[in-house]
Amino acid sequence: MDFNYSNEQMALQETLQRFIARDYGFEQRRELARSTLGFSAGAWAQYASLGLLSLPFPEEYGGLGGNGVDIMLVMELAGRGLLLEPYLSSVVMGGGLIRAAAAEPLKRSMLPRIGAGELKLALACYEAGGRYDLSHVACTAVYRGGGWRLSGEKTVVLDAPSADYLLVSARSSGEVGDSNGISLFLVAREAPGVSLSAYPTQSGGRAADVGLEDVALDANALIGVVDGGLSPVEWAVDQGIAGLCAEAVGIIAALNEATLTYLKTRKQFGVPIGKFQALQHRMADMLIAAEQARSMAVIAAVAADAEDARERRRAISGAKAYIGQAARLVGQQAVQLHGAMGVVDELIVSHYFKRLTMIDLSLGNTDFHLERFSNAP
Amino acid sequence: MDFNYSNEQMALQETLQRFIARDYGFEQRRELARSTLGFSAGAWAQYASLGLLSLPFPEEYGGLGGNGVDIMLVMELAGRGLLLEPYLSSVVMGGGLIRAAAAEPLKRSMLPRIGAGELKLALACYEAGGRYDLSHVACTAVYRGGGWRLSGEKTVVLDAPSADYLLVSARSSGEVGDSNGISLFLVAREAPGVSLSAYPTQSGGRAADVGLEDVALDANALIGVVDGGLSPVEWAVDQGIAGLCAEAVGIIAALNEATLTYLKTRKQFGVPIGKFQALQHRMADMLIAAEQARSMAVIAAVAADAEDARERRRAISGAKAYIGQAARLVGQQAVQLHGAMGVVDELIVSHYFKRLTMIDLSLGNTDFHLERFSNAP
C-alpha cells in the first residue's frame, strides 16, 4: 500500500509540466485546434524525445516498461494542458494493442517506430447502431487467396485522420453482437479501398468515419488469433478508459483551481463572491468530488495492469462511471460559478468543460459503464 | 382551467383545520399512537358528523358526491395533522371499491354505514414476495357448494386490526402474476378461519398480516366479476395513492413552515441560523420542491377521477414517484436543518419525517412508480 510517485515519476511529471507551461499555452492550443492537423507535430516529436511515446512498452522493444500509474501521471497532465496530440489512440490503445496481441516480428518492427514518433495508430472498434458495444461488429473479414478482405464502416474513429495505421475490428464469423467471431486487423490508412470522412470533435481533436471497400490485406495483417479479437480490443479500450479517467482528474483539478481563483478575485456587492457561503459550500463539494475522482483514477490505473479481465473491467467501468458524474458536477458548476465568463470561448474554463463532456461520451458514457459495473458481481 | 377551491371546499377545509387545532394537538396525537386502538374513536365519530366519511360517495347512498380534489383537500390536512384514523383505508380505498365494484344491494347496505362511521374496511391486496405487484396473488379462492373458500396469506394490511371487513384479492384462476384470474371478496375480520398478526407501523398507525384458512364465504361475498378483480383493485389503490400524495404535500408544507420558523429563531454565532446563505438556499430548494409536489398532487387528484385507466395510472404513478423524491429531500433536509432537534422524538419534525418515509414505502415506492410511469408511453 503506497500512494507516492517514484523519483523517476516525479521527474517525468516536472518535465511535462515545464513543457506545457512553456510550449502549450492556451492561445497556442487554440491555434493548434484550428490548424489542419489539429495538434502539434513539434510536440509529438518532443514527447518522443521525452520517452513518453515508448513509456508503456517493454524494454526489449525500446520502451521504458511503464505501468498504468505512469500512464495516469501523463494523462493527468494531458488533461491539465488540454493536449491535442493522439497519445491515447496511438500509444496507449494502439501501441498497447500491438504489444499485447501482435506477433513478435510486428512488435519488433512497430513498437520502436511508435516510440520514436514515426508511426501513429488509431483504434477503429465502433460501428453505427452499436453505440458503445464492442461486439456490435458488422464489418466483414473474409479469408480468400491467402489474404483477408475487409468491407464495412467504422464510426467516429478518434485520431484516424493523422494515423498511419488503423486497428480495425471485423467479423470473421458469427452474427453482429456475438463475442466470438471478431478478428483484429492492421490496415494502412492509405490502403486501396480505405476512405475517410474526417471532422474535428467538440473538444478540438480530430476523428473520422472510416469506409472499407473490399480492402485486401496480407495474412499477417491479422493481429492475434482469428475470431478472438474481442478480448484484446476490450483490453485496449480499458487501457484507454483508465487514461481518460486520469485526463478527467487533471481537468477537474485545473477547473477547481481556476474557479477558486475566480471566487477570490471576482467582486460583486463590494466583496469577493467567494465570501458567499452558498458558493463556498459549492466549492467544497467540488473539492470533495475531485478527491474522490482522483481515488477512482488510481483504482483504474492499477486495475489497468490487472491479470484478471473481470476484475479489470469492473474496476475500470466503475471508475469511468464515477468520474463521469464527478466531472459533470465540477464542469457544470465551474461554468456556473464563473457566470457569463464561463460560457465564452475566450476563457479556458469552457474548453475544460467541453473536454470533460466529451470524455464522458468517449469509450462508453456514464450509463454504459454504470451498467457494466452493476452487472458484474 | 381553474385552481381555486369552491366555497364548500374552503368551508370544509376551515372546519377540519379548526378540529385539528383544537382536538388533535401533537401531544394528543402521541397518546393516540400509543393507545391500543392506535387512533381516536371520537375523532372518527366527528369525521362522520362532518360528512368526511361519506364525502366521496354518491348522494343516493347518503354521500356528498365528492371528487378527487375533495379527497386531496382532506388528505392534505390529514398530513398536516398527522391524523391516525383509517380514512384512506376505510373511506377512500375500501368504501371507494365497494362503490365502484360492488353489487347494488351491498352498496345500499354498506356505504351509508361507512359514511356514518359504523363500519370500517381495510384492503388486503399484497402478499409475500410480491413487493408492490397487485397481480402477485397466491391466495386461493375456490367455488364450492354455492360459496367460496379462501386460503392464503396477505401481508402488511394497513388498518386491518380496526377493520370490520377486509377486501381480499384472491386467485380464482390462473397463475401467480397473471392479471386475469384475480377475484375480490368481502371478508368479515371475525369470520372463522381469519387470523391476524397485528403490529404498529413506523409512523404510528396499525397494520396486520392476515391468515386465511379455508374461510367459507357466501356467493355474494364476491365483489364484481369472477377473475376480474385486478382492475378495480388497481383503481382503488390509485385512489389511495392520490390520497397519499396529498397527505405528503400537507406534511411537506408543515415541515417547511416548522423549518423556516426554526431558521428564524435558532441562534448560533450570535445570529439566527437563517442568516447563513447556504441554509437560505437549502430552504429555497425545499420551497421549490413543495410547490412542484403540490402541482403533482393536483395532477393526481384530477387523474383519480379519470375515465381512462391508462391515463389515470400514468399520472398517478408519476405523481407518487415525483412526490416520493420531493418528500425525501424536504424530510431529510428539515431534519438536517433542525440539527439535533430534528432527530429527537419530542419534536413533531421527526414524526413528519417518519411519516413521509412510510408514505413513500406504502402502495408502491418511488422506484416502483417511476418504472410504471416510464414504461407507459
Added chain:
Amino acid sequence: MDLKFTPDQEAFRAQVRAFIEAELPADIRARSRLGKRMQKDDMTRWQKILDRHGWGAVMWPQRFGGSGWDVVQQHIFEEERADIGAPPQNAFSLRMLGPVLMTFANAAQQEYFLPRIIAGEDWWCQGYSEPGSGSDLASLRTSAVRQGDHYLVNGQKTWNTLGQYADWIFCLVRTSSEGRPQQGISFLLIDMKSPGITVRPITMLDGEHEINEIWFDNVRVPLQNLVGEENKGWTYAKFLLTHERTNNAGIGFCKRALKKLKEIAAEQLSNGRPLLDDPRFRDRIAQVELELMALEITNLRVLSAVANESRTLGPEVSVLKIKGSEIQQMLAELQMQALGPDALPYLREGLGMDWVPDPLLARHYPPYAPPLSGQYFNLRKTTIYAGSTEIQKNIISQQILGL
C-alpha cells in the same frame, strides 16, 4: 379546481394552431425543427405575419395594439407556437421593453415605439450588464451626462444578446453618483445607428456569435429618449426583470424539446435496439418529464393566482425561472447523451440548412445531430442570465421566506 381547458379555450387552440400551420413559412419551420441557426430575417418575417393577423403582441393589452389575451390564451399560443416550430418573438422588444414603455413612458414615446415593435420595424436589444456589474447590476458605471438637448453617453455594456441585429438598445445608465448606487440610474432609449457606438462580437463556448460587447464613445442621445424620470431607472429596471422572468419557465419550448428527445431516443440504437428501450435512459427521460409536468401546473397556478388577485407578478417567478432553466438544460443534455459517440463530431456547417453531409457520415449521423452538443453547451447560460439561479434563490429567501 379543474385542469381541463374550457371548450372556448380548446376552440381557441385549434384556431391558433390552424393559423400557424397555414402561415408559418416552410423554410423557417424546417430550420427550427432541426435546430438549425435562426436568422434575424426569420424572426422579422414571422413578426410581420403575426402583425398582419393582429397577433403581433399577444401579451399586450388591446389599447396598445396587443391582442389582450388572458394568461391561459397566452399559454396556449406559446405552446402551439413552440410545438409547431414557429420562432419565438423578440423578447427584448415585446416582453421586456414593451411593458416598461406601457407603464412608465410618455404618450409620445408610446405612440412612436410600440407600433413599430408590433410591426417588426424595430429590433430592440438590452444594455444592462457591464464587465464589472453582473449580479450586482446597480454598480453599473456607463454614464449619461446632460448637455443641452441631449445626453452624452460613455461606457461599455456586455453580454448583449443579438445586438448585432438591433436598430435600438434600451440602456441603464448612470446619471448621478449621489446616494445609493440604485438612486443614480436612468433608463435611456438609444438608436444603434448613433455615431460613437461600437459592437464587438463575443464568441460563445459553442463557437457561435450570439452576444456582444457594446462600447459607447460620446454617443449623443436626445433628452426625449429618457423613459420616465431621471434617476428613477432602477425601478423600471426591476419591473422589467420580473417581466423578463415570466416566460423563463419556457414550458412550450420544453414540451417541444421533450417530444424531440423521445423521437431521438426512439431512433438512436444501442447495441442494435432503440435507446428508448433502455430502462436507464428511459428513467432519465421520465425524471425530466415529471419535472416538466409539475412545472406546467406550477406555472399556471402562479399565473392564475396573479390574475385572480389582479396584481403583477412577484418573487414567485424566481421559482419558475430556476426550474424552467434547469429543465431546458436537462433536456438538452439528454438529447446530446442520446447521440452517444455521435455527439463528438463538431460540424459547424451542419448548422446551416444547405449542408450536405458526406454519405459515409450521413448513414448514421442524422440531420438533427449537428446542433445538439453545442446546444447543451450553449444552454448552460440559462441558469446564469436573467438573474442567475443563485440570485433567484436569494430573492426567494429574502422576499418569499423573509430570511
Added chain:
Amino acid sequence: MDLKFTPDQEAFRAQVRAFIEAELPADIRARSRLGKRMQKDDMTRWQKILDRHGWGAVMWPQRFGGSGWDVVQQHIFEEERADIGAPPQNAFSLRMLGPVLMTFANAAQQEYFLPRIIAGEDWWCQGYSEPGSGSDLASLRTSAVRQGDHYLVNGQKTWNTLGQYADWIFCLVRTSSEGRPQQGISFLLIDMKSPGITVRPITMLDGEHEINEIWFDNVRVPLQNLVGEENKGWTYAKFLLTHERTNNAGIGFCKRALKKLKEIAAEQLSNGRPLLDDPRFRDRIAQVELELMALEITNLRVLSAVANESRTLGPEVSVLKIKGSEIQQMLAELQMQALGPDALPYLREGLGMDWVPDPLLARHYPPYAPPLSGQYFNLRKTTIYAGSTEIQKNIISQQILGL
C-alpha cells in the same frame, strides 16, 4: 504507487481475523450481525478480551499501553472487526479522550486513567454540547468555579451519547468570561457518581434511548481533575474533534453494511424475483458502492500522507467525515428500501435477541428486518453530530480553500 497490501500486512490481517473469529463471543456476534440492540456489557466484555490480548488500544502508542500499529494496520483491524461483527470500542474513551490525555494531561492523570480505559474499567462519555451551544460550541455556559481544592460545576449538557452507562465524563466548562468565548473554557474530568449529577434520557426518533441531558447542580470536582491549563480547554477540545472525525469515514462499518445490503437485496423478492435483479435497485447499490470504493482510497491517501509528513490530521478529515456519514446514511436507506412494504412494521421487541415473531409474520418478515427502518431514521444523526456537514464545509472552505 501500489494498492496491494504487503505480504506482512496480509499475514497481519489473517492473524487479526483468526483472533476475532476465535475470541468474539457468539452471542455478541449474532446481535451485531442482525443489527440487534448492543448492551454496555457487550462492549465491555469485548474490550476486556482485546485487553487480555494486548489489543485494548490499537491506535495508541506503545508507551501508553497501546498496540502502536501504523495506519494501515489500524485500517485492517477496523475492517476485520466490522466484517466479522465485533462491537466497536468506546470511541469517547479511546479515540477522543485518550489522545487528549496522552498529549495534554499530567503524568498522574495519564498513569491513572489510561490503563483503566484499556482494561475496560472506566466507561467515558462526552460533555460538550449544550442546549444553546451546538455548532457554536464556544458559546457554552456550564460554569466551573474554583473553591479551595475543587471546582463547583453548574449547568447543563445535552446530546450526551450513552452517558447512562458512563463512569466518567469529560466536560468543557467555562472558568472565565473574560475575552473571546474560546478563551474562558477548561477541560474537566468528572466522576459520574459525584453528588449533584442528574442524567435525563432523551428518546431518539427511532424510539430508542441513546442520548441524554446531564444536569450539574453544585457538583464538586477536585482541582487535580483539570486537564492541562485552566482556560486553555478550547485548544484541547479542537484537538479532540479532529481525532473524533478520523474514524467518521467508517469504512469498515460501511463495507459490512454494503455486504449486508447485497445479501438482503438477493433475498428480498420483487414480483417473485430477487430484488438484486432489478436494474434500478442494482444501480442504486452500484452508486453507493462506487462512493465507498473511492472513499476507502481517499481515506488511505489521507492517512498515508499524514504518516509520510509525520503530522497530525488536518482539515482534510472533514472530507472523510462528510462522505463517510453520507454513505452510512445511503446504505441504511437502501437496506430499508430493500424491505419494501416490510419496512412499515414497528416491532421494538424485534430489537432483542429473544424475540419470537408470530409464525404468520415470520414467513415473510426476516429476523434482520426489525432494526432497519429505525436505523435509517437514527443515522440521520451522522451528518449532524461531530460537526454537522455544514460545519465541515465551512472548515473546508476556510481552512483548505482559504475562502
